[in-house]
Amino acid sequence: MLPPSFHETQALRSWGRVTQPRQFVQKPAWLNQAAAAVTALDHDGSVLPVGLGRSYGDTALNPDGGVVVTSALDRLIDFDAATGVIHAEAGISLGSLLAFLIPRGFFLPVTPGSQFVTLGGAIANDVHGKNHHEAGTFGCWVEEITLARSDGTIQQLQPGRNDGFFAATIGGLGLTGMILSARFKAIPIRSSLVETETIPFANLAEFFAIAQESETSWPYTVSWIDCFGSRGAGRGLFSRARHVLSGELRAEADATRVSIPFEAPGILLSKPVLQAFNALYYTAGKRHRGTRKTSYKPFFYPLDAIGQWNLLYGRQGLYQYQSVVPPAAGPEATAEMLRQIAAAGQGSFLAVLKTFGPRPSPGMLSFPQEGTTLALDFPNRGESTLALLARLDDIVRAAGGRLYPAKDGRMSGDLFRAGYPRLAEFEPHVDPKFSSAFWRRVKTAG
Amino acid sequence: MSQTSKTVLILGASSAVAEATARLYAAEGARLLLVGRKAEQLEVIAADLKVRGAAVADIALCDLGNVTPASVAENVAVWTERLGGVIDDILIAYGVLGEQSRAETDLADAAAVMQVNFTSAALWCLAVAGQLEQQRAGTLVVLGSVAGDRGRQSNYLYGATKAGLDKLVQGIAHRLSKVGARAVIVKPGPIDTPMTAGMKKGGPMWSTPQAVAAIVRRAADRGGVTVYAPKRWKFIMLIIRFLPDAIFHRSSL
Numbered sequence: 250m251l252p253p254s255f256h257e258t259q260a261l262r263s264w265g266r267v268t269q270p271r272q273f274v275q276k277p278a279w280l281n282q283a284a285a286a287v288t289a290l291d292h293d294g295s296v297l298p299v300g301l302g303r304s305y306g307d308t309a310l311n312p313d314g315g316v317v318v319t320s321a322l323d324r325l326i327d328f329d330a331a332t333g334v335i336h337a338e339a340g341i342s343l344g345s346l347l348a349f350l351i352p353r354g355f356f357l358p359v360t361p362g363s364q365f366v367t368l369g370g371a372i373a374n375d376v377h378g379k380n381h382h383e384a385g386t387f388g389c390w391v392e393e394i395t396l397a398r399s400d401g402t403i404q405q406l407q408p409g410r411n412d413g414f415f416a417a418t419i420g421g422l423g424l425t426g427m428i429l430s431a432r433f434k435a436i437p438i439r440s441s442l443v444e445t446e447t448i449p450f451a452n453l454a455e456f457f458a459i460a461q462e463s464e465t466s467w468p469y470t471v472s473w474i475d476c477f478g479s480r481g482a483g484r485g486l487f488s489r490a491r492h493v494l495s496g497e498l499r500a501e502a503d504a505t506r507v508s509i510p511f512e513a514p515g516i517l518l519s520k521p522v523l524q525a526f527n528a529l530y531y532t533a534g535k536r537h538r539g540t541r542k543t544s545y546k547p548f549f550y551p552l553d554a555i556g557q558w559n560l561l562y563g564r565q566g567l568y569q570y571q572s573v574v575p576p577a578a579g580p581e582a583t584a585e586m587l588r589q590i591a592a593a594g595q596g597s598f599l600a601v602l603k604t605f606g607p608r609p610s611p612g613m614l615s616f617p618q619e620g621t622t623l624a625l626d627f628p629n630r631g632e633s634t635l636a637l638l639a640r641l642d643d644i645v646r647a648a649g650g651r652l653y654p655a656k657d658g659r660m661s662g663d664l665f666r667a668g669y670p671r672l673a674e675f676e677p678h679v680d681p682k683f684s685s686a687f688w689r690r691v692k693t694a695g
Numbered sequence: 696m697s698q699t700s701k702t703v704l705i706l707g708a709s710s711a712v713a714e715a716t717a718r719l720y721a722a723e724g725a726r727l728l729l730v731g732r733k734a735e736q737l738e739v740i741a742a743d744l745k746v747r748g749a750a751v752a753d754i755a756l757c758d759l760g761n762v763t764p765a766s767v768a769e770n771v772a773v774w775t776e777r778l779g780g781v782i783d784d785i786l787i788a789y790g791v792l793g794e795q796s797r798a799e800t801d802l803a804d805a806a807a808v809m810q811v812n813f814t815s816a817a818l819w820c821l822a823v824a825g826q827l828e829q830q831r832a833g834t835l836v837v838l839g840s841v842a843g844d845r846g847r848q849s850n851y852l853y854g855a856t857k858a859g860l861d862k863l864v865q866g867i868a869h870r871l872s873k874v875g876a877r878a879v880i881v882k883p884g885p886i887d888t889p890m891t892a893g894m895k896k897g898g899p900m901w902s903t904p905q906a907v908a909a910i911v912r913r914a915a916d917r918g919g920v921t922v923y924a925p926k927r928w929k930f931i932m933l934i935i936r937f938l939p940d941a942i943f944h945r946s947s948l
């Protein structure tokens with residue numbers, strides 16, 4: 250049983266919206282309340298801190314258990330304008346951080362594709378951005394974490410400390426305790442504009458060539474790939490960007506322009522519609538090839554312009570599937586995955602392809618490792634979708650790759666263990682009162 | 696920061712709406728005095744406001760809901776002094792929701808809600824109005840509620856306290872208009888804050904402390920005496936106020 254400060258709800262779902270579990274939620278406004286919330290459990294209660302729920306699968310869900318929502322813990326604690334080191338409460342969103350940092354000439358060192366992500370969530374999934382090949386993961390920039398454990402202790406974690414809690418908490422999926430606050434280093438910018446260039450590519454070989462050529466001179470690279478193109482060809486659009494060296498420093502207000510008001514009907518996700526969308530996107534991108542200057546927002550956060558876009562996937566929700574495979578296996582494994590998807594006729598709106606650089610991730614369970622990462626979303630069509638994902642699993646496993654837990658809602662415990670060799674080292678750091686749907690699943694399922 | 700930065704007094708500075716509003720002032724480089732009864736919380740807020748650019752973010756401890764008339768007058772004088780003799784904007788944000796069913800059976804509980812939300816708040820309003828009148832400038836912003844627009848079974852005691860504030864602030868606005876100072880009552884619909892913890896949230900009726908704060912901040916600069924937050928509540932409440940009793944009484948609102 251959870252204490253009465255936790256309220257029963259079914260309203261809290263993950264971004265993929267595949268399940269709708271009953272959970273007991275508390276949203277503390279103060280760090281000491283947050284720390285108290287994770288100590289107030291009796292023997293069979295479990296708890297999980299969650300941020301803005303932008304993880305797709307079940308890492309941010311704790312069915313029938315307690316959930317501590319951090320988004321009201323959004324205060325700044327300290328900022329050093331000389332070094333860009335900023336200390337903030339864990340529930341602050343990356344968007345709020347940018348609103349503060351940009352006018353002062355700083356930017357996030359690493360940012361995922363949405364700014365509606367909390368600092369705590371960015372650390373707990375050790376998120377990566379379009380600059381992974383240069384900057385590594387978000388965790389590479391974290392200097393200190395304050396962690397509250399269910400036994401009432403509060404720990405200050407720093408990199409290089411030998412007790413391992415720092416490395417376990419970065420990418421620790423919320424299982425090592427509740428991150429109350431964190432200090433990280435922002436990077437200097439001289440303008441909030443970015444110079445972007447879009448280059449169409451006709452196949453994967455071209456993609457890998459452009460990627461290699463770009464990575465020495467462009468800090469940000471990412472590609473969109475058409476998974477409906479003629480069988481496995483892998484045409485797409487490569488975009489690369491850098492911060493402009495002079496100009497205005499202007500943070501843009503809330504990114505949402507329109508919101509999807511309700512769950513879309515299934516027809517929207519039928520194969521012809523998706524196919525047409527992809528073809529159109531490719532043609533439009535091709536027409537816009539070349540260089541331009543834009544605000545940071547459309548480049549880094551294109552999807553944030555549409556509020557609740559996940560509702561487009563209808564009542565059944567969606568599965569994301571993000572893998573990384575080592576460099577040598579990249580071209581072949583990627584081509585094979587695209588072939589499987591085309592054969593199944595289940596492609597996604599937006600498939601994203603990127604190469605990760607060699608900078609090691611600091612977390613024991615961090616997802617990024619050097620190689621090729623492919624992220625796909627699939628409308629949940631039940632068995633046929635799961636069967637396709639299982640076929641992709643085989644390719645990833647054979648290539649020596651791994652899946653991203655933040656995006657996952659169904660990988661087997663076996664695949665998880667195969668992909669994360671430091672799991673045994675991680676496990677002793679798990680707080681005995683902390684758990685999640687993901688954790689219970691990969692611990693028990695084959 | 697320049698001497699032209701605003702001086703702002705916030706009563707109930709640890710409220711979620713007040714804190715979000717204070718951040719907007721901080722970004723402008725304002726000088727803030729934060730009043731509340733929990734030092735630890737106010738210190739956390741003050742530190743945040745300073746990082747965000749507040750020229751000053753000071754703290755005064757006071758059990759705002761539990762005061763004597765003499766202490767109210769004295770505190771307003773002291774706080775005005777601490778802000779350099781002039782208050783540009785003052786926000787009264789503290790309050791309690793209470794529990795209607797409990798207030799119906801336990802009159803002490805009802806009395807406590809009225810004491811905090813109306814009796815004490817009215818004293819602060821009156822004392823501050825005197826200060827603004829003397830300055831011949833400045834704005835008093837008070838947080839009311841749409842619940843004050845029509846009594847309904849589920850929260851009419853809370854609603855009544857907010858209705859009382861509404862009329863009080865209207866009168867003060869009238870009085871201050873003679874000297875060029877202002878008073879505003881902001882009436883939010885439901886907001887996702889600790890006050891509404893445990894309620895079913897989400898959907899078009901709910902707003903965020905940030906959204907309401909933006910309206911509060913604007914209302915302090917310009918506009919009318921009555922401000923709904925967000926604005927759609929103006930129209931919703933218009934309809935609700937004019938619903939005939941025969942229909943209204945059939946609802947379970």
Ligand SMILES: Cc1cc2nc3c(=O)[nH]c(=O)nc-3n(C[C@H](O)[C@H](O)[C@H](O)COP(=O)(O)OP(=O)(O)OC[C@H]3O[C@@H](n4cnc5c(N)ncnc54)[C@H](O)[C@@H]3O)c2cc1C
Binds near residue numbers: 309377655
């Ligand atoms: C449109 C979109 C684009 C995305 N692009 C990328 C991308 O480019 N790269 C990338 O890496 N990811 C990406 N993501 C995934 C997203 O960045 C991660 O899922 C992120 O962790 C979500 O943060 P959140 O605040 O929503 O946390 P949640 O999803 O609520 O939680 C995520 C995890 O963090 C834990 N957690 C949250 N707060 C705390 C805390 N205070 N203490 C301890 N644990 C905590 C939770 O327990 C959970 O395990 C994207 C997501 C979306 C929706």
Ligand SMILES: NC(=O)c1ccc[n+]([C@@H]2O[C@H](COP(=O)([O-])OP(=O)(O)OC[C@H]3O[C@@H](n4cnc5c(N)ncnc54)[C@H](OP(=O)(O)O)[C@@H]3O)[C@@H](O)[C@H]2O)c1
Binds near residue numbers: 882
């Ligand atoms: N939330 C809503 O849905 C909603 C809707 C319409 C109007 N409003 C009004 O908006 C205002 C702000 O509310 P909120 O939602 O921001 O609430 P909140 O975050 O719960 O804050 C309420 C504040 O009132 C303070 N307070 C209560 N009793 C007090 C007392 N006796 N002395 C001093 N301080 C006291 C609390 O301080 P402590 O921490 O010290 O208790 C707290 O800071 C209130 O007037 C409320 O009535 C709210």
